[in-house]
Every structure is written in C-alpha cells, then in structure tokens.
Amino acid sequence: MAKVLVKGNEAIAQAAINAGCMCYFGYPITPQSEIGEYMGAHLPEMGRTFITAESELASINMVIGAGTTGTKAMTSSSSCGIALMQEAISAMCCAEVPGVIVSVMRGGPGLGNIAPAQNDYFQAVKGGGNGDYKTIVLSPSTVQEAIDLTYRAFHIAIKYRNPVMLLADGILGQMMEPAEFGEYPFDDPDTSSWALNGADNRPARNIVSLHMPEGAMEQLTDRLFEKYEQIAKEETTSESFMIDDAKLVLTAFGSVGRIAKAAAIKARENGMKVGVFRPVTLFPFPDKDLHEVAKKADMILDLEMNKGQMLLDVRSAVFGACPVEFFGRTAGGLLTPDLIYQKIEEVYKKIETKTKAGVV
Amino acid sequence: MGDMSVIISGFGGQGALFAGILLCHAAVVEGKHTTWFPAYGAEMRGGAVHCAVNISDSEVPSPIIDKADAVIALNDLSQIKFENKVKPGGFMIINSSLSHVETTRDDIEYIKIPLNELALKLTQPAFVNVMALGAFIEKTGILKLESIKTVMKEMAKTVSAKKAALLPNNLECVEYGAKIIKDCLMVR
Amino acid sequence: METLVYKRPESLLKDGQFTFCPGCGHGVVLRIIAELIDEYNLKKDTIAISSVGCSIFLEKFFDLDVAGASHGRSPCVATGVKRCKPDKFVFTYQGDGDAATIGFNETIHTACRGEHITTIMINNTNFGMTGGQASATTLVGQVTTTTPKGRKPELTGYPLHAAEIIAGCEGTAYAARVAITTSKNIRQAKEAIRKAFEAQIKGLGYGFVEVLAACPTNWHMKPIEAVKHIDNIIEQVHPLGVFKDVSAQETK
Numbered sequence: 001m002a003k004v005l006v007k008g009n010e011a012i013a014q015a016a017i018n019a020g021c022m023c024y025f026g027y028p029i030t031p032q033s034e035i036g037e038y039m040g041a042h043l044p045e046m047g048r049t050f051i052t053a054e055s056e057l058a059s060i061n062m063v064i065g066a067g068t069t070g071t072k073a074m075t076s077s078s079s080c081g082i083a084l085m086q087e088a089i090s091a092m093c094c095a096e097v098p099g100v101i102v103s104v105m106r107g108g109p110g111l112g113n114i115a116p117a118q119n120d121y122f123q124a125v126k127g128g129g130n131g132d133y134k135t136i137v138l139s140p141s142t143v144q145e146a147i148d149l150t151y152r153a154f155h156i157a158i159k160y161r162n163p164v165m166l167l168a169d170g171i172l173g174q175m176m177e178p179a180e181f182g183e184y185p186f187d188d189p190d191t192s193s194w195a196l197n198g199a200d201n202r203p204a205r206n207i208v209s210l211h212m213p214e215g216a217m218e219q220l221t222d223r224l225f226e227k228y229e230q231i232a233k234e235e236t237t238s239e240s241f242m243i244d245d246a247k248l249v250l251t252a253f254g255s256v257g258r259i260a261k262a263a264a265i266k267a268r269e270n271g272m273k274v275g276v277f278r279p280v281t282l283f284p285f286p287d288k289d290l291h292e293v294a295k296k297a298d299m300i301l302d303l304e305m306n307k308g309q310m311l312l313d314v315r316s317a318v319f320g321a322c323p324v325e326f327f328g329r330t331a332g333g334l335l336t337p338d339l340i341y342q343k344i345e346e347v348y349k350k351i352e353t354k355t356k357a358g359v360v
Numbered sequence: 361m362g363d364m365s366v367i368i369s370g371f372g373g374q375g376a377l378f379a380g381i382l383l384c385h386a387a388v389v390e391g392k393h394t395t396w397f398p399a400y401g402a403e404m405r406g407g408a409v410h411c412a413v414n415i416s417d418s419e420v421p422s423p424i425i426d427k428a429d430a431v432i433a434l435n436d437l438s439q440i441k442f443e444n445k446v447k448p449g450g451f452m453i454i455n456s457s458l459s460h461v462e463t464t465r466d467d468i469e470y471i472k473i474p475l476n477e478l479a480l481k482l483t484q485p486a487f488v489n490v491m492a493l494g495a496f497i498e499k500t501g502i503l504k505l506e507s508i509k510t511v512m513k514e515m516a517k518t519v520s521a522k523k524a525a526l527l528p529n530n531l532e533c534v535e536y537g538a539k540i541i542k543d544c545l546m547v548r
Numbered sequence: 549m550e551t552l553v554y555k556r557p558e559s560l561l562k563d564g565q566f567t568f569c570p571g572c573g574h575g576v577v578l579r580i581i582a583e584l585i586d587e588y589n590l591k592k593d594t595i596a597i598s599s600v601g602c603s604i605f606l607e608k609f610f611d612l613d614v615a616g617a618s619h620g621r622s623p624c625v626a627t628g629v630k631r632c633k634p635d636k637f638v639f640t641y642q643g644d645g646d647a648a649t650i651g652f653n654e655t656i657h658t659a660c661r662g663e664h665i666t667t668i669m670i671n672n673t674n675f676g677m678t679g680g681q682a683s684a685t686t687l688v689g690q691v692t693t694t695t696p697k698g699r700k701p702e703l704t705g706y707p708l709h710a711a712e713i714i715a716g717c718e719g720t721a722y723a724a725r726v727a728i729t730t731s732k733n734i735r736q737a738k739e740a741i742r743k744a745f746e747a748q749i750k751g752l753g754y755g756f757v758e759v760l761a762a763c764p765t766n767w768h769m770k771p772i773e774a775v776k777h778i779d780n781i782i783e784q785v786h787p788l789g790v791f792k793d794v795s796a797q798e799t800k
Contacts, residue, residue, distance in 0.1 A: 005381070005388050005396075023631055031400060049631040053624070054657035061621035061654075065597075065628020068615040073628065091618050114400070175423045176381065176396040178388045196613040196629070198636055200592035204561075206607035208598065208616030255423075262422035338426035 003178035011143045013038035015150035019184045023049040023073040025062035030114040031170040032104035035076040056084040067097035068207045070191030076102035090129025094209035098157035101165045104173040107332035115332025116170030121309035124167045125282045134228045136164040137282040141257040144179040155186035171255040232284035239278040246275030252303040263340035287317035294321035298351045304328045364502040365425045369410035370434030375489030380411035386507035387415045395423035432492045436461045487533045494537025557582035559591050564609040571771025573761025576728045580738045590637045597622040599642040602676045620651020623658035626665045639666040645675040648710040649684040659754045662719025666744045666755040672763035680766030684708040711758040715791030721753030724790040727760040729775045
C-alpha cells in the first residue's frame with residue numbers, strides 16, 4: 001500500500017476504524033477535534049456508533065459501557081478533558097474494562113492554552129484517579145507510529161482488559177507527513193468468557209469496581225499488579241538511535257523524541273558522540289533498557305516539553321549509573337532542534353572536562 | 361537536490377496553509393520525505409497563519425524549523441515576523457502587493473513579486489498562494505512543477521463541483537508564478 | 549385445591565437477601581423489576597446498570613448481568629452497552645442523589661438523545677447511603693444532616709422535579725412519578741415501570757420512572773410514619789402522575 005499524506009489526528013482516527021473500533025464517544029477540544037470530526041464523518045455511514053457526549057465524563061463512561069460488552073471503543077480529548085476522565089479510568093482498571101483513550105496534550109495547568117506541550121505525562125502515566133492502578137500508555141513520535149500504536153492500543157486493551165492511553169501532543173496531532181496504514185496486524189482474543197450479553201444459560205456476570213468484603217479489594221489489587229508485571233514483561237518498548245558509542249544520551253518521548261534526533265545528528269556532524277533513547281511505552285517504562293544504556297553512557301540529558309515529569313522515571317531507571325541533566329520548556333514553549341543542540345554543547349563540555357580530569 | 365525547509369505565511373484566507381499541504385503532497389508524489397506543521401490557533405478567518413514544510417530525500421526528524429531555507433511572506437506582517445527566520449544565504453519571496461516594508465538583511469536574497477496585481481490581471485478568481493508556490497518551485501528546483509499540477513488535478517476529483525471548477529485558474533496561477541519569477545525585481 | 553399465590557421471581561438470585569433497612573422502598577421496587585423481567589422473559593437478554601448509593605448492589609440481588617457505573621454515570625454506561633447490543637434489554641437503577649443530583653446532566657442528555665434504555669430512579673429525598681444528607685430533591689424545610697434546621701430556599705434553593713423535566717425532553721417516550729405506599733399504588737407503580745420497559749422493547753425511546761420511596765432510618769421515622777409522610781407531605785411537592793406517554797398519544 002502506498003504512503004499517503006495524512007494529519008496525525010486523522011491518522012489516529014482512521015487507524016482506529018481499521019482496528020475495528022465500533023464506537024467513538026467524545027467531546028470537542030483543541031488540538032484534537034479532527035479525531036471526532038473524522039469519526040463523525042465516517043462511523044455512522046459504516047453502521048458504527050458516533051456520539052458527541054455531553055461531557056468527557058459522559059464519553060469515557062460510554063466507553064466503559066461498550067467495553068463491558070467486549071466491544072472495541074474509543075474516546076479522545078486533551079489535557080483538561082482527560083482530567084475529567086480520571087475517575088472512570090481508575091474504575092476501568094479496577095473493573096478490568098478495555099478501552100482506548102487518545103490524549104493530545106496542550107499547555108496547562110488549568111485551561112492553559114492550545115499549544116503543543118507534554119505536561120500531562122504524570123496525568124497519563126501516574127494517573128489522576130484514585131487507588132493503586134496502572135494505565136498502559138503508548139507514546140508515538142511520528143504519524144506512522146501513531147497509526148501503528150493505535151492498532152496496538154486496541155489489541156492490548158482487549159488482551160489485558162485494561163484501558164490504554166495513546167499519548168500524543170499538539171505537534172503530532174496537527175502535523176502532516178506521509179504514512180502507510182496497512183491492515184490491522186493483530187488477532188484479538190475472544191471476549192465471550194467475560195463480556196456482558198445477558199445471562200443466557202450461564203451464571204450471571206458482573207463487571208463492577210466496588211468490592212466491599214474484607215480483604216477483597218486487596219486481593220484484587222494484588223492480582224492486578226501481577227497482571228501489570230506481565231504487561232511490563234511483554235509490552236515494554238523503546239527506540240535507540242545512534243546509541244552504541246554515545247557519551248551523551250538524550251532521553252525524550254513523543255514529538256520531542258524525534259526533534260532530539262535532529263539535534264543529535266547535528267551534534268554528530270560536529271564531533272560529539274550523542275544518541276537518543278526514546279521510551280515508546282511510558283507505562284510500562286523501559287527502565288531496565290535505560291539502565292543498561294546509562295551504564296555505558298557518561299551522561300543523560302532528559303528533554304521534555306514540561307518542567308521534568310518523565311525525569312522522575314528516568315532518574316529512577318538510571319539509578320545513579322551516570323549523571324542525569326534536564327532541559328525542558330513548558331506550557332506551549334517548543335523544544336526546537338537548535339535549542340536542544342545548544343544544551344547539548346553546554347552539557348557535553350562537562351563530560352569532556354570530567355574525562356580530562358580522569359586522565360590526569 | 362537534498363533538503364529544503366520553507367515557512368509559508370499570510371493572513372487567514374490567503375491559503376498559506378493550503379499551499380504548504382500542496383507542496384507536501386507533491387513531495388509524496390515524488391517519493392520524498394516531508395512534514396507539514398501549522399501554527400494552529402483560535403482564528404478561523406483574518407488572523408495570521410503560517411506553516412512549516414520540510415522536504416527531504418531522507419527521514420525528517422524535526423517538523424519544527426528553527427531557521428528555514430526559504431520564507432514565503434504573503435503579506436507585510438509575515439515579512440516582519442519571519443524575516444529573521446531565514447538562514448543566511450537563504451531567500452524570501454515577498455508579496456509586494458501587500459507589503460511595502462523595508463527589508464533589513466544583506467545575507468539573504470529577497471524576491472519581490474506583486475502577486476495580487478499579477479494574479480488579478482491573469483484570471484478571476486486568482487490564487488496568490490499557488491502563484492507563490494510556482495515561483496518557489498522554479499527558484500529551488502526542489503520539486504517538479506508537474507508534480508504540483510498532478511496533485512491539483514487529483515484533488516479536484518475529490519472536492520465539490522464548485523471548487524473543482526477552479527482547477528484551471530489554479531493551474532494557470534502556478535504556471536504563471538514559475539514563469540514570472542525570472543522577470544521579477546531581485547534585490548540582493 | 550391449592551393455588552400458587554407467591555413465587556420468588558427467577559430474576560432474583562435464589563440466595564439473595566435484601567439488606568435494606570426496615571421500611572425501605574428499594575426491596576419493593578427491585579422485586580417489581582424482577583417480576584417484569586420474568587414476565588417479558590428478558591432474563592437472558594438483560595444487562596442491568598448499577599449506580600452509587602443504596603442502589604449499588606444489584607449483583608447481590610439480581611440473577612442478571614450487571615455493569616457498575618461511577619456516581620451519576622449509569623445512563624452513559626447504559627448508552628455504551630445499548631449502542632453495542634441494541635437487541636439487549638438495558639436498564640439503570642439509580643437514586644435521587646445519583647440520577648437527579650450528581651448525574652442529572654447525564655440523565656437529561658440520555659433522554660434528549662432518546663436512548664432506548666430505561667431508568668428507574670428511587671427518590672427518597674436524601675443521600676441515604678452516606679447518612680441522610682440533603683440532595684437535589686430534598687423538600688423545603690426538610691431536616692437532613694446537612695440542613696439541620698430544614699432546607700432553606702434562600703440558601704440551597706428548591707427541590708428538583710426530575711420526572712417533569714425528563715418528560716420535557718423530546719427523546720423521552722415515557723416519564724412518570726409513582727409511589728409504593730399502598731397495595732393499590734404498588735400495582736400502579738408496576739404498570740408504570742411496565743410502560744417504561746415497553747417503551748424500550750418497542751423502540752419508542754427513553755423510559756423514566758421516578759419512585760417515591762421511604763427512608764425511615766434517615767427520616768428518623770417509624771416505617772408506617774414514613775409511608776404516611778410520603779402520602780401526606782412528599783406527594784404535595786413531588787406529585788404522582790404520568791407526565792409523558794408516547795404510546796398513549798399514538799393511540800388517541
């Protein structure tokens with residue numbers, strides 16, 4: 001199949017359709033409104049469900065309803081809209097309801113602005129909902145990867161009966177580049193053993209998130225965390241770019257992951273050994289892989305369009321194996337190749353000073 | 361030819377964003393890598409809009425452009441805003457119909473084209489955005505003019521009859537842009 | 549000759565014991581729902597949506613598939629289920645705190661969309677499970693734990709009349725308010741819920757039945773006083789009636 005020029009938001013929507021998403025429930029918000037518009041134009045004529053819900057509270061709870069029947073469903077929103085969904089995401093994890101949530105981040109806190117930002121890493125990965133739970137978070141950096149990870153999001157949501165969040169930002173949502181859709185590459189597991197469809201000649205089922213008997217909630221949470229460990233074993237993904245001999249390794253996710261590559265290429269052209277490590281799954285975080293990278297590197301420079309959110313996971317993964325520096329801009333301030341390059345020059349001098357001191 | 365980055369800017373309604381999309385589609389036709397990134401905002405009409413386009417033989421890591429090889433400024437505000445975004449040695453196409461602002465750099469090339477006047481003389485309705493594109497392609501050789509025309513013809517098949525009827529005007533404008541650039545006032 | 553005069557509905561779990569306070573209205577309404585599901589042979593096709601409050605433990609009582617919803621969001625969960633399984637029977641069971649207070653926006657929009665689902669809303673004019681705080685439907689002057697001197701309109705406004713508002717939505721096929729204080733009006737309540745079920749079965753639209761029910765514990769009344777309180781006081785503010793019935797309009 002040939003590559004087509006496609007906008008990030010529309011690529012996600014079309015990929016969801018290809019993945020067999022039967023229902024889309026959403027509420028408009030910049031910079032992701034094209035997803036809902038695309039779904040509104042296509043789903044009804046395919047005999048699938050499209051609803052502009054009364055709020056993000058409503059849309060995510062409609063996703064829950066669809067999910068309890070074992071049906072693939074999706075919602076999408078941005079920062080403040082995703083904030084409204086947190087209670088339901090916690091409930092989905094507890095009741096083990098599958099569903100896909102697309103978050104196209106904008107500047108915050110508050111209503112913030114509509115510019116590209118990455119200040120909702122915590123919101124996505126650590127969760128704003130209550131209780132011990134984990135949302136699977138996938139972070140694309142190109143339009144092609146947005147398509148591939150949308151496919152994967154639908155598959156693993158059903159596979160693990162867990163919500164999966166596709167965490168994009170305004171750059172990826174609004175940009176266009178050539179990409180190839182291909183066919184949905186997964187065989188999804190059968191849902192008939194747990195989905196609700198009426199207690200016909202079988203015991204009644206329930207999918208609920210309240211567990212009052214003594215010890216029941218702890219027992220359930222322990223089992224959920226065994227599942228999360230399994231997810232970490234099977235799904236952890238990262239990308240390494242020019243990393244083998246790198247003295248300085250840039251860590252970045254999403255759009256910044258690709259912008260960092262441009263700066264790393266320029267640094268290589270100027271004799272600096274710089275590589276990029278990009279987590280693709282943010283939960284599960286590729287901590288073991290990053291630790292191995294850190295053991296070989298002289299320094300890590302973490303780059304984010306926020307005030308240092310993934311930084312906590314980076315430091316925890318590096319665990320003292322090498323120094324970690326941070327450079328970020330927030331709330332719509334863009335990290336450009338030149339800005340990153342200037343920071344590379346600055347921290348690279350520290351590496352060289354140390355190396356010289358070591359030799360002496 | 362290798363890499364090319366260009367910023368296309370104008371006021372809402374001039375088609376700056378659409379010109380960038382046409383350019384990207386043409387790059388895809390030629391099997392090149394490309395990215396288009398718009399400044400998206402709250403304005404539907406009348407505000408200042410721009411997009412950043414990369415065209416390359418290899419993968420484009422950053423859709424964000426610090427300094428562009430070229431800027432196409434369709435009005436005076438765009439000229440002021442993006443004059444310093446041009447790389448030394450790069451060039452700027454200025455729509456001199458809508459901008460009489462003094463140029464301030466001596467390390468870039470300025471190409472002033474009275475796009476509105478020329479377009480109005482040529483055909484009705486006329487399109488300054490595609491005329492500027494024609495000039496840009498002729499000047500850089502980054503893509504073949506034929507590729508843009510192919511894209512326009514393909515697009516015309518997917519839009520309303522009212523819009524499709526404007527295809528001849530668009531083709532005329534893009535061709536004229538390519539032709540006129542040689543005769544234009546060039547200031548170094 | 550022996551005649552069977554009482555039979556436990558099949559849709560109730562055989563070992564499911566109602567755990568409500570003495571005089572509480574929930575048990576009566578849950579039984580009516582179970583009887584109707586049996587009558588229409590819907591057990592194998594039903595997905596019940598529970599809510600938050602004393603209405604929460606549906607899976608403890610019903611031998612039916614149950615999906616749980618967060619506080620106020622049952623109509624959304626029901627919408628998701630019904631759109632995926634249009635041939636199934638889907639109802640929400642909520643209280644006034646859930647459907648008329650935290651979730652009234654969802655209730656209204658579900659009605660306006662004309663979702664083919666049914667909502668049974670128990671109105672006992674307070675938040676029962678959390679200890680009797682004032683809700684949207686609390687009467688003016690009613691003493692609750694958050695209005696110890698009675699609900700004062702100048703501070704907390706006026707009671708919300710859910711059934712009348714829902715009746716005003718175009719997508720609503722049936723909206724009524726009933727009570728369960730006498731054998732007679734229990735029979736009438738069952739007929740109202742039957743109509744709301746039929747609205748869904750026939751594909752007419754959204755069905756909504758508000759049931760005035762006693763909460764003796766939080767009202768600090770004996771069960772018999774609580775029942776009289778509904779008849780004499782609450783019905784003055786939340787009057788019984790059928791506020792919309794599309795099927796009746798059609799037959800006229």
